[in-house]
Amino acid sequence: MTTATRLTPPVAKPQHTETALHGHTLVDNYAWLRDKESPDTLAYLKAENDYTTAVLEPTTELQEKLYREMLSHIKETDVSVPFRDGDYWYYTRTEEGLQYPIFCRKPGSLDAPEAVILDVNKLAEGESFMAVGATAVSDDGNLLAYSVDNKGFRQYTLQVKDLRTGELLSERVERVGSIVWATDNKTLFYTVEDEEQKRQYQLFRHTLSTSHAQDVLVYEETDERFNIGAGRTRDDKYIVLEAGSHTTSEAQFLPADTPEAAFRLVAPRRDNIEYYLDHRNGLFFIRVNDTGRNFRLVTVPVDSPEIVNWTEMLPHRADVMLEEVDLFKGFYVACERRDGLQHLRVLRFSGDGTETPNSVEIAFPEPVYSAHPHQNRIFDTTTYRYAYQSLVTPSSVYEYDVTTGESKLLKQLEIPGGFDRTLYASERVFASAADGVTVPVSLVYRKDKFERGKNPLYVYGYGSYGYSLPIGFNGNRLSLLDRGFVMAYAHIRGGGDLGKPWHDAGRLMQKRNTFTDFIAAAEYLLANGYGEPGRVAMEGGSAGGLLMGAVANIRPDLFRAVISHVPFVDVMNTMLDASLPLTVPEYEEWGNPNEKAAFDYMLSYSPYDNLEAKAYPAMLVKTSLYDSQVMYWEPAKYVAKLRTLKTDDNSLLLHTNMTAGHGGASGRYDYLKEIAMDYAFLLKQLNVA
Template identity: 40%
Template sequence: MSQQLPPIAAKKPVTRTFHGREFVDNYEWLRQKDAPETREYLEAENAYTQEQTKHLEALTEEIYGEIKSRVKQTDMSVPVRSGDWWYYGRTEEGKSYGQSCRLPASASADPWTPTVIEEDTRPADEEILLDLNEMAEGHEFFSLGASSVTVSGRYLAYSVDTEGDERFTLYVKDLETGQLLDDVITDVFYGATWAGEEYLFYQRVDAAWRPDTVWRHRIGTPSEQDVLVYREDDEAFNVGIGATRSEKFLIIESGSKITTEVRYTSVDTPEAEFEVLWPREAGVEYAVDHAVVAGEDRWLVTHNATGPNFAVAECAVGTQLPALRELNELVAHDDDKRIEGVDTFAEHIVMDYRSGAIGRVAIMRLSSDGFTQFEPVEFDEELYTCGVAANPEWEAPKLRLTYTSLTQPTQLLELEVATGEREVLKSQEVLGGYDPAKYTAYRLWATAPDGEQIPLSVVHRVDLDVSSPRPTLLYGYGSYEASMDPTFSVSRLSLLDRGMIFVIAHIRGGGEMGRRWYDNGKGLRKKNTFTDFIAAADELIKRGMTEPKLLVAEGGSAGGMLMGAIANMAPEKFAGIQAIVPFVDPLTSMLMPELPLTVTEWDEWGDPFHDPEVYDYMASYAAYENVSAQDYPDILAVTSLNDTRVLYVEPAKWIAQLRATATGGQFLLKTEMAAGHGGVSGRYEKWRQTAFEYAWVIDKAKAGVNSTN
C-alpha cells in the first residue's frame, strides 16, 4: 500500500464556553461549507481515501458485480388497488431509477385481484405516471419525495430534490392530459395530502429544518395565495398532515419525542378550522385513526397515558370526548408488549406490536355487534420481520403483509381476513440459485455490565465452523426507539459467502424490547447504548466465534455516534470501525439551537444548552471530544456534503482529531460531494457504494485472518 501522507487539517483553535466549562475546538473552521479551504480539505481527504483504498478496487468491482448478478433488474411490484386503478412500479436493467405506472381496475376480473402482468411486457392500457430516469437526467443527485394521487385518479402531486438537502419542489400533473399544471411550490418538506381534487396540503420547514407549518393550496391558484393552516410554535415539536384511510378526515399531528397533539377536520370541509382532539400533555403520546363500527364513526386511539408500552382504546367521534385515560380500552398496557399502532379498514383493524424483540401483527375482525378480539398472525421462524404493506383501500377484504428474515428473501403476503388463508403474491427473486438452507440465523444473548440481557441476531453460512474465531461484522444503532429488525439483504450475501458472520446487536436506545428499552438508552442513560454494544462484542469473543483482530463494527447516523463512542471506550476489541454519516460531535450540535433538528433532539439526548448536568454527561461520551492518545482500530467515515441531518463537518472534525491525536490506526474520510443523508442516489450508485464499504470491511477482517495464519 502506498505511503502517501494523509491530509493534515490546520488547527485554528476556538474556545467554546458553557456553564463555566471550556473546550478548545481546533477544527470548527471546517463548518464553513462554501469556504475554498474547506472544499480543498475535503477533496484532499477524498483523494487520500481513494489512494489508500486503491487495492480494494478489484474486490469492490467483484462485490458490485455479485450484487448486480443477484438482483432481478427488470422487475415490477405487485399492483396495489386504489380507487379505480391498480398502481405499481417498474425497474429496467441498466436504469438507475424506476417508473410509476397504473392500469384501470376494470382490467381485472376480480376487483381485489390485479391482472397478472409480465415484467417484460406492457399492457396497451398501461399509463406511465412518472419516469424517474427521465426526471433525473442532468442531475448528479435525484430523489422523489411525495407521490400522491387524488381518490378520483385524476391528479398526481409529486416532489423532487436534486441537491440531497431534502428541500423539495412540488408539482401537480393532470393524468388525464399528461400535462403539468402551473401549480409549482418550492421549498417544501416531504409529503402531500389531497382533499378532493381542489385542495392540496403540504408542509414547510423553519430555518432549523423543522417541519413547523401546514399549508393549503387551491389548485389553479398561485402559491403566493396559499393559506397557512397551522403553525407549531414550540421548537421541540414537528408537525405533519395526512388523511385517514377512510378518506373522511384530515389529521394534523404535532409531536415532540415525548408528547403529541392531534387536530382534525372533515375532508369535505378542507377550509374549516382544525379542532384539537386531546390537548397536549407533557409525556403523553397518542395517535388516532378513524373506524366505522356497527355503523358508527369511532376514533381508534393508541396512547401511553396508562403505561409506557401503549394501549389501544376507542371512543365515538363527537365534540364531547372522554379523557384519554377514560376511553374504552381494547388492548390494555402490557409490560412485555409494545404496541406501535393500528390501521383501520371497513371490516377489520390491524395492530402492529413488538414482543420478544420481534415485530408482530394482530388482526381484529369487526362484527355487526362491534369490536371483537385481536388475533396474532403467527410464523414459524425464530427471527423474522413482519409488517403491514401498502393497503390503501378502505373496503379491501384482503390484507397485504411483508415477511422477511435474515435468511428469507422478502415476501409479499396476502391474507384473506375472513378465513385467515394466506397467499404469497411475490417473493424477492435472488438470481444465481440462492438457497436459504445454506444459511442459518439464531438468537444469542449478551450480558450488559448492569446485568441486562441484550438480544443479538446472528446469521452465517450453515457450513461455517463457528467453534473457532471467524471474521465478523457487528452492527448496531440504538437510538430513537428504532428497531433494527432481522431482514434479508442481497448485498450481505457477499459477506456471508466469504465466511463472515453478521450480527445485529439490539442495544438499548432502540425499541426492540419495548419503551423501557428506549428509555434506558437515551438522555442521561445514553451510555447504556455503548456498553451494551461492547458487551455484544465481548459475548461473541467469549463464545470463540470471533476475536478482536477479526471483528469489525458498523453503524450509521445515530449509530455512528455509537461507533465514535466505542472507538474511544474499547478500541482494542475491534479491527475496524465503519461509521456512515456519523453523529460524532453531538455536544457541539446540541449547543447550537439554530442547527437543523437541535431543539427537537433535546428530548432524545438531553438539553446541554440549559442544563450543566446534561452538558457534563454528553461531554463525557461525545466521540470528537474524547479522542485520546491511544491506539485505535482502522476507521472509515463516510459522509455527504449536503446532509442536513448529520452535517459533514462532524466526521470531518472527528477524522482530523483522530489523525492528530491517536498513536495508532488508519483514519479515512470519504465525502460524497453531491448527496444527502441517505448517500448517493440511483440503485447502481448505491450498490457500488455498498460494495466499497463491504470491501473495506472484508479487508480489515482479512488482515486479521492473515495475521492469525
C-alpha cells in the same frame, strides 16, 4: 502528484477556538470546516477523498468484483406487487441499466394497458442526485402531487402533474413535507419547513390554478421541539394534522369534504404523552401511551373526542409494545412487538362494532424475522397484506384472508446468482449487559463456512430514537457471508426493540447503556465462538455513528475495523448550536447541554471530545456534503482531530460524497459501488481473501 504524496494523510490546519460553559472549556481546532463555501474546506475534503482513493487503490479490482457479485443478486428488471387504490392498480418497476424506479398504474384491472405516472429516471436527467419525497393522487385519479429533492439535503419541491395529459401544472412550492388532497380534487394541503432548522412547521391550503401567494396559512407550530405532518384516515373521511416531538404529540382533524372548515383538536398535548388516530363508523381509534409507555387502544366519538369520553379497547401491557393499529371496516390488526419480535394480531368486529373476544395471530415460521404491514389502501376489504422477511428469507409479500385465516404468498423477491437459502443459518442469542440486563443479538452466517472461534465477525448497531433494528434480508450481505463472515445485529438499549422502556433506558442520562450494551454483545459473541479475536469489525450510521465513535473510545482493543456512516460524533458543539437543524427537537433524545447535569453527562461520551492519544482501530468514515441530518463537518472534524492523536499506523480514511445527502448515493447502481468500497475495506482489514 507522486504516489508517496498521495499516500500521505492530509493535515487540516488547526485554528484554535474555545467555548466556555458550566466551568468547562470546550476546545475546537477545526470549527473552520463548517464553512462549506470556503476553498480551504473544499480543498481539505478533496484531499481526504484523494487519500482514501490512493489507500484503497490496491482493492480496485476487489471492489469491482464485489460490485459485480452484488449486482448478480439483483433482479434488475422487476415489478413490485400491485395494490389497488380507488379505481386503479398501482405498482413500481425497475429496468436493467436504469438507476431509479418507474411509478405506474393500470385502470380497473391488471389486464389493462399500463400508464407511467412518474419516471424518476427522467426526473434525474442532468442531475447528480434525485429522490422522490411525498406522492398523492387526487380522489378522482386525475392529478398527482409529488415532491422531489435534487441535492440530497432533504429539501423537497412540490409539483402537480395532470395524469390525463402528462402536463405539469403551474403549482410549484419549495421546502414541502406532507401533501394531502381534499375530496373536491382541487384543494391541496401541504406542510413546509422553516429555512434554518428544517422543521415542518406550517400547514397551507392551496386551490388549484390559483397563485401560490393566495395560499391560506391554516396552522403554524411555534414550539421548536415539534414537527407537523398531515394525512388522510384510511376510510378517506378525515384529514388529520399531527404535531409531534420525540416524546409528545397531538392531533387535529377536518372532514375531507369540507376543506375550508376549521381543524378541530382531539386532545391537547401533554408532555411525554403520544397519541395517533384513525377513523371508523363515527369513532376515532386512538393508540395512546397515557397509562403506560407501551401504548393502549381507545375509541372516542368524533363529535366529542375529549379524553373523558375515551373507551378502552386494548389495555396497556408492560411486556407488549403496541406499535401500530391498522384499521378497516370489518377488522383491525394490532401490530405488536413482544420479546423483540413483531407480531400481527387480527381482531374482527362484531355487529355492535366491538371486536370479537378471540383474536387470531398470523403465524411466522422462523425464530428471527421481520413482519409489518404492506400496502393496504382499501378500507372495506376482507384481506390484509403484510410483508415478511428474515436474515435468510428474501422480502416477501403475503395476503391474509381474514375470513379463512389463510395467508397466500403474492411475491417473494427473486435473488438470482445462485442463492440457496438452505446454506445459511440465523439465530438469536442473548448477551448480559454490565448491569445484568439481557440484550438480544440476531445472527446470520453460512453454515458450511462456520468454524467456532475462527470466523471474521461483523457487528452492527444503532440504538437511538426508539428505532427498532430491522431484521431483514439483504442480497449484498451474501458477499460477506460467502467469505465466512458471521454477521450480528445488536438490539441495544436506546432502540425500540423491547418497547418504549427499552428506548428510555438508552437515552438522556442513561445513554451510556447503548454503548456498554454493544460492547457486551461483541464480548459475548467472541466468548461463545462466533468470531475470532482480532478479526472483529463494527458498523453504524448517523446516531449509530455516535455509537461507533463512543465504543471506539471506550474499547478500541475490541475491534480491528470500523465503518462509520454520516456519524453524529461532535455532540457538544452541535447540541449547543440551536440554529442547526434538529438541535432543539433532539434535546428530548440527548439532553439540553445548556443544563449543567446534561452537559456533564453528554461530555462524558461525546466521541469528538473524548478522543485521546492511543491506538484506534482502522476506520472508514463516510459523509455527504449535502447531509441535512448530520452535517458533513462533524465527521470531517473528527477525522482531522483523530489524525493528530492516534498512536497506531492503522488506516484512517474519510470519504465525502460531494453530490449526495444523509442516505448516500440516490441511484441504485451508484449505491452498490459505495457498498463495494465498504466491503473491500473490511476484507482488507480483517485479512479475508
